[in-house]
Amino acid sequence: AATMPHSYPALSAEQKKELSDIALRIVAPGKGILAADESVGSMAKRLSQIGVENTEENRRLYRQVLFSADDRVKKCIGGVIFFHETLYQKDDNGVPFVRTIQDKGIVVGIKVDKGVVPLAGTDGETTTQGLDGLSERCAQYKKDGADFAKWRCVLKISERTPSALAILENANVLARYASICQQNGIVPIVEPEILPDGDHDLKRCQYVTEKILAAVYKALSDHHVYLEGTLLKPNMVTPGHACPIKYSPEEIAMATVTALRRTVPPAVPGITFLSGGQSEEEASLNLNAINRCPLPRPWALTFSYGRALQASALNAWRGQRDNAEAATEEFIKRAEVNGLAAQGKYEGSGEDGGAAAQSLYVANHAY
Amino acid sequence: THSSTHDSPTLFSRLATMAHQFPALTAAQKKELSDIAQRIVANGKGILAADESVGTMGNRLQRIKVENTEENRRQFREILFTVDNSINQSIGGVILFHETLYQKDSQGKLFRNILKEKGIVVGIKLDQGAAPLAGTNKESTIQGLDGLSERCAQYKKEGVDFGKWRAVLRIADQCPSSLAIQENANALARYASICQQNGLVPIVEPEVIPDGDHDLEHCQYVTEKVLAAVYKALNDHHVYLEGTLLKPNMVTAGHACTKKYTPEQVAMATVTALHRTVPAAVPGICFLSGGMSEEDATLNLNAINLCPLPKPWKLSFSYGRALQASALAAWGGKAANKKATQEAFMKRALANCQAAKGQYVHTGSSGTASTQSLFTACYTY
Numbered sequence: 001a002a003t004m005p006h007s008y009p010a011l012s013a014e015q016k017k018e019l020s021d022i023a024l025r026i027v028a029p030g031k032g033i034l035a036a037d038e039s040v041g042s043m044a045k046r047l048s049q050i051g052v053e054n055t056e057e058n059r060r061l062y063r064q065v066l067f068s069a070d071d072r073v074k075k076c077i078g079g080v081i082f083f084h085e086t087l088y089q090k091d092d093n094g095v096p097f098v099r100t101i102q103d104k105g106i107v108v109g110i111k112v113d114k115g116v117v118p119l120a121g122t123d124g125e126t127t128t129q130g131l132d133g134l135s136e137r138c139a140q141y142k143k144d145g146a147d148f149a150k151w152r153c154v155l156k157i158s159e160r161t162p163s164a165l166a167i168l169e170n171a172n173v174l175a176r177y178a179s180i181c182q183q184n185g186i187v188p189i190v191e192p193e194i195l196p197d198g199d200h201d202l203k204r205c206q207y208v209t210e211k212i213l214a215a216v217y218k219a220l221s222d223h224h225v226y227l228e229g230t231l232l233k234p235n236m237v238t239p240g241h242a243c244p245i246k247y248s249p250e251e252i253a254m255a256t257v258t259a260l261r262r263t264v265p266p267a268v269p270g271i272t273f274l275s276g277g278q279s280e281e282e283a284s285l286n287l288n289a290i291n292r293c294p295l296p297r298p299w300a301l302t303f304s305y306g307r308a309l310q311a312s313a314l315n316a317w318r319g320q321r322d323n324a325e326a327a328t329e330e331f332i333k334r335a336e337v338n339g340l341a342a343q344g345k346y347e348g349s350g351e352d353g354g355a356a357a358q359s360l361y362v363a364n365h366a367y
Numbered sequence: 368t369h370s371s372t373h374d375s376p377t378l379f380s381r382l383a384t385m386a387h388q389f390p391a392l393t394a395a396q397k398k399e400l401s402d403i404a405q406r407i408v409a410n411g412k413g414i415l416a417a418d419e420s421v422g423t424m425g426n427r428l429q430r431i432k433v434e435n436t437e438e439n440r441r442q443f444r445e446i447l448f449t450v451d452n453s454i455n456q457s458i459g460g461v462i463l464f465h466e467t468l469y470q471k472d473s474q475g476k477l478f479r480n481i482l483k484e485k486g487i488v489v490g491i492k493l494d495q496g497a498a499p500l501a502g503t504n505k506e507s508t509i510q511g512l513d514g515l516s517e518r519c520a521q522y523k524k525e526g527v528d529f530g531k532w533r534a535v536l537r538i539a540d541q542c543p544s545s546l547a548i549q550e551n552a553n554a555l556a557r558y559a560s561i562c563q564q565n566g567l568v569p570i571v572e573p574e575v576i577p578d579g580d581h582d583l584e585h586c587q588y589v590t591e592k593v594l595a596a597v598y599k600a601l602n603d604h605h606v607y608l609e610g611t612l613l614k615p616n617m618v619t620a621g622h623a624c625t626k627k628y629t630p631e632q633v634a635m636a637t638v639t640a641l642h643r644t645v646p647a648a649v650p651g652i653c654f655l656s657g658g659m660s661e662e663d664a665t666l667n668l669n670a671i672n673l674c675p676l677p678k679p680w681k682l683s684f685s686y687g688r689a690l691q692a693s694a695l696a697a698w699g700g701k702a703a704n705k706k707a708t709q710e711a712f713m714k715r716a717l718a719n720c721q722a723a724k725g726q727y728v729h730t731g732s733s734g735t736a737s738t739q740s741l742f743t744a745c746y747t748y
Binding site for chain 1: 591592595596598599602603608609639642643644645646647648677678679
């Protein structure tokens with residue numbers, strides 16, 4: 001343990017190429033990810049909001065609304081993250097969802113973590129479980145059509161958090177997960193989410209984000225993870241929900257890109273932001289500002305949105321088959337908007353667009 | 368009764384927690400550091416490492432049969448620094464040794480002012496040599512942290528704007544050990560933090576030396592581990608990356624390795640290692656030349672700049688021998704050879720500036736097109 005071992009390559013050249021190709025396909029220019037991997041529990045919350053019963057059939061019908069989107073989504077969706085149950089579901093014609101998605105040239109992904117568990121001795125902090133038997137599960141998912149996976153860790157900002165232990169433990173578990181995925185030909189999306197709960201300002205979120213990402217990339221290096229065959233799914237740098245100060249998309253973009261430039265090696269092909277509690281429009285405007293930020297950005301900066309792609313669709317559907325087509329349209333609309341935002345080409349729903357926004361960037365040394 | 372028992376729960380919980388952010392630098396300090404770093408590596412410029420210690424200069428002078436006196440050292444440096452002003456198109460910074468900072472030309476003008484008037488940023492070697500790490504296979508760390516802040520403050524007053532600190536790691540049986548990596552990374556981060564507090568841009572140099580018979584892949588592996596540790600340490604020590612420069616080794620096989628590699632292979636392995644470890648916030652990477660010949664150092668730098676991988680930092684040079692070898696030979700200790708010496712130096716400076724832009728054409732090669740095709744697909748690295 002006190003020595004530098006000779007290198008024992010974790011992956012062959014072919015394995016590396018396969019992983020790298022998958023990652024690049026997902027984040028090809030103008031494309032992002034639909035996070036449709038809500039667990040049964042999370043779907044309960046979404047469906048209750050529109051007065052729909054949380055049954056397996058309703059979940060199937062709802063995902064069908066999303067997956068029946070026409071070819072317009074081919075240019076803006078590079079990957080879809082599935083929940084385990086959904087990976088084995090079929091549409092009304094008996095066609096497996098996996099096949100429908102693959103036939104559109106979209107990469108299939110799978111949520112593989114098994115939820116958070118408490119870290120004793122901390123102020124309500126958690127780690128994430130799911131490593132047991134993970135290699136066997138990944139091998140099976142790969143056979144069943146999945147080429148990437150997702151694992152979410154959660155950290156929070158308060159007076160005493162995130163603690164050194166929470167950062168270390170979550171970074172380590174993410175690195176173990178990533179290593180196991182790659183051994184099975186699966187691109188790991190690494191998600192160290194810092195929740196927006198709290199009244200902290202933008203600067204504090206940036207500081208914490210930098211510390212966490214530095215720890216994550218050190219852990220990935222220690223675990224010999226092949227960065228070119230991974231994706232990062234971080235929070236944008238934002239103030240806490242209860243922070244009284246309001247910030248513009250340009251300030252959020254500058255803080256976010258600054259934090260990433262200081263921590264995420266250029267070898268990582270793409271950064272696919274989570275939307276957290278942001279509204280659909282907010283998530284698009286922020287992503288757009290990020291892609292217009294004047295700092296050099298060596299990775300793709302795109303989306304991996306759940307709620308921010310589905311809120312309107314869910315609302316339009318309300319569990320009624322008659323509403324399915326209109327609901328699908330809502331989803332396609334948000335997908336296209338975010339595809340533009342991922343290229344910095346979204347003009348907003350009526351605001352005066354690019355030129356005015358550029359001047360709102362504060363010089364980067366202030367961050 | 369112990370007052371510490373009242374304090375210890377708070378102490379422990381403080382240690383176990385994320386400290387509130389206590390900004391290490393103001394926005395104005397950050398801007399100054401960032402501006403200095405960018406000036407040094409602007410437009411293909413690089414660094415002349417003229418900071419050879421007295422002992423090291425002794426080695427250089429002995430080879431050209433010149434006595435190692437302060438006056439001889441002064442004379443050689445004078446010839447280099449009084450070269451035509453156009454040198455400022457290829458040299459953005461010069462690293463000086465302490466003695467040289469206070470030396471003057473034959474008219475009594477301070478070297479550091481001559482350089483500054485040419486628009487070149489003045490730097491200073493700050494480390495104070497190696498100290499052994501007990502319990503390792505002859506590994507070392509670097510001394511120089513004691514009183515470093517006061518030394519930096521004084522140098523800053525005297526017109527210095529950047530510092531350099533060289534840590535050394537070697538590849539051998541059980542080397543580099545985790546301890547050597549961690550200790551050197553930590554010392555580099557402490558040095559960098561102290562520099563920035565005093566307005567000096569720290570050049571961070573974690574050199575993995577080429578001694579040994581290891582192959583290219585092994586050097587790449589070690590370089591990646593070392594750089595990952597360095598950047599974690601810099602982050603832990605709250606160092607402002609935009610106000611630093613990196614001075615790494617290129618990734619090469621060991622000197623005694625029987626396998627030979629092309630500049631394109633060196634370039635691909637080097638850029639792969641860097642892009643897996645060096646955040647884009649770092650404005651420039653200025654390679655050391657180690658034992659490379661002048662021409663190899665230039666060819667390799669050129670190939671690095673032509674490498675098709677993403678390269679968000681400037682990729683330039685901080686060369687000692689690879690800028691001065693011909694000049695030293697031309698000088699031979701004789702004032703009459705001044706012009707030839709300056710020409711030799713200027714020629715290498717220009718060549719390396721072109722290489723830093725991927726525009727160096729070695730007489731005899733067919734230019735960039737043939738070089739490009741020699742890059743094998745990056746996923747094999």
